[in-house]
Every structure is written in C-alpha cells, then in structure tokens.
Amino acid sequence: MLLWINGPFGGGKTQTAHEIQRRLPGSVVCDPEHAGFGLRRVLPPELRGARGGTPLIEDFQDLVSWRQGVVEVLDLVLTRHDGVVVVPMTVTDPRCFDETVGRLRALGHDVRHFTLLAERETVLRRLRERGFGRLLSYVARGAGPRRESWAVQRLDHCLERLREPEFAEHLWTDHSTVPKTADRIAVLAGLTLRPNTEGALRTRLRQTRVGLRHVRID
Template sequence: MLVWINGAFGAGKTQTAFELHRRIPGSHVADPELIGYGIHRMLPSAARHDFQDRPQWRSAVVATLADADRVVDGPVLVPMTLVEHRYFDEIMGGLGDARVQVRHFALNASPATLRRRLRTRSGYWIGRVAGRSETWAEAQIERCVTALESPRFATHIDTDDLGLDGVVEQIADDLGWHLTVPRLGPIGHQMRRVSVGVRHIHF
C-alpha cells in the first residue's frame, strides 16, 4: 500500500511520514520532492520554476513510486503537497493504472496555524535575513488551504489542535494498522523532530 500524506506547507507531512515510518517496521518513506530537486539541478537557474508543472516530474513520480511499492514489504509513505487538481488526478490515475493501492490523507490546518509553524523553521529566518517579506511556502498558504478543502482530497485530518502523535495514530486507526512501536517521550520527540527537519533542508 502507498499512503500519500498531503497538506499545505507547515501542515506536518514530513514529520508525520517519518514518525509513521519509525512506528511501522518495514515501512519506507519516498519523497517526490527529491525528483524535483534533481530536475532543477540539471537545469539553469532561469529555468527552475515549480517542478510540479513539468510532465517529466509527474511521470517520474508515478514510475518511481510504483517501483517502490513493488519492492518494499511494508507501506510506502509519501509526504508531498499536491493541490493542483489536474496533477493530482494524473498522478493518482497513473498509480492506479500501475495497480498501486493508494490511500490519501490531507493534513488540514488554518492559515494562522500554518504561519506559526512555518516561523519555527530555519527557512523562514533565512528568508528574513535575505530581506524577503514572506517565504515561498508562506505565499502558498491560501492557495493550498482552499484547494485541500475539496472532497477530492479526502481523507481530511484537522491538525490545528492535534499533535504529531495524534495525527500518526489517527492515520493508523483509519487504515486499521496496529502501531507496535510506542510513542517517544518529550525529549526524544524533540530530538526526532530536529533530526528530520535538518535532513530536509534544501538549498
């Protein structure tokens, strides 16, 4: 099974995916952003726009996730913001054609919550030092929040008042999964959050 964890920037997709991975032995995290960064690095800076607009990104995501689904014994966890309806339908349809079973979850949060979360990230402060009034992720909040309200993006999980453990356990419960690995304590939780965040800083 492939579990796509969608949501606006700041919704907690990556942290959720890696915490599910920690608590589900045999699972695997597959991040489609890595394909996009690879495409960008092969292009001159003037051509580096939203990689989701490139057909080769969408086709490579389908092919690579289908490969991962075939070789991974446990669930494949995919943290990725995907709110353009045409692209969502194209990728989900392609995975269906490849006979990949997909469950989709959208982590929803209010714009105020998303802005507060984004301001705890290193990218926010790097942007402030560079003189930007808001980061690229902040500029996408309204677009993402509005799009993800659509029934197309069900199942929805409201994360405004739900911590990481609660989100992880709600997804597991919806899927009928038994989490054999227990929650982390407060210190371990913070260390894990920092570790995942640092590993996902891209320049």
C-alpha cells in the same frame, strides 16, 4: 499499500511520514520532492532563479518528466517492496493529482490519500517554531530565500484548494501532535503502529533532526 500524505508546506507531512515509518516495521518513506529539486538543479543557476533571476521552472510539478517519473518509481517500489510506502508530498492541482495518485491507483495499487489541514495562523506558527522565523520576516519585507517566500505566498492557495472534496481524507491538525496524527492515519488505513513511548524532549530532538535533513537550499 501506499500512504500519500498531502498538505501545505509546514503542515506536518514530512514529520508525520517519518513518525509512521519509525513506528511501522517494514515501512519506507519515499519523497518525490527529491526528484523535483533534482530536475530543477539540472538547469543553470540563473535559469532556476538561484542567482536572483526569473526561474524558468516555477513549480517542478509542471514538468511531465516529474509526474511520470514519480509514478514509475513508486510503481517499482510498490511492486518490489513488501512493506507500506509513505509519500509526503503537496499536490494541489487536480490534473497533477490524477496523473500521480490517480495513475498509481489505475495501475492497481492500494493508495490511501490523506490531507493534513490547519488554520493559516497555525501553519505560520509551526514554521516559526521550526526555526523559520527569520525567513518569514524576510518574506514579509519581500526578500529572502526564494523557496520559503514562494511557499508562504502560496499558503492561502494551498489551504483553499486542499479543502476540496477531491483531496479527502481531510485531517485537521491544529490541536493534534505529530504522533497523534500518525495514529489517526494508521487507524483510517487499517494499520497498527508500535506504541509511542518517546518522551517530549526526545521527540523534539528527533523532529528537529528530520526537519534539518529536509531543508532545501537552492
């Protein structure tokens, strides 16, 4: 089984994926974003906008090689790995959705898709709490790191598109913690997670480590 966790940047996809992996023996997290950033980094810095230029590729999901590569790799993992595969990845374009999630289903894999949603203010607050407050202030002035700026600028688009029926199952997380969201996904997918016995401080420290490991500097 593959659990595809969709949602906007800052919506809790990665944290939820790692929470499930932590409490579901035999499961693994496979993050297609690694492949996307790898493809972008093949380009010289000036062509990917890393030195202030206009990026040649605005969104790596527009690359056929990314969409095909993600399907090929996940198909391989699902065929060779006995446990559940968890994929945290934002996909808002119906064509890209069909060529990734839809293609994996067509290959015969059991793909359960979930979209984590929250109000705009909730997502922005979570970004600030993760240590991105300064970055958001830069975005408000039209400057700052390109990735965070691009993510915030696309937030309204993501929230609007992901509310469409084709991106169900929808899970609203404004009043939910990461462990509780993981529990809800597990129940809907017919899985049983280990009980969450962590205290609040340990959970916070672990989630901070997860967030730091997934910071992208381009």
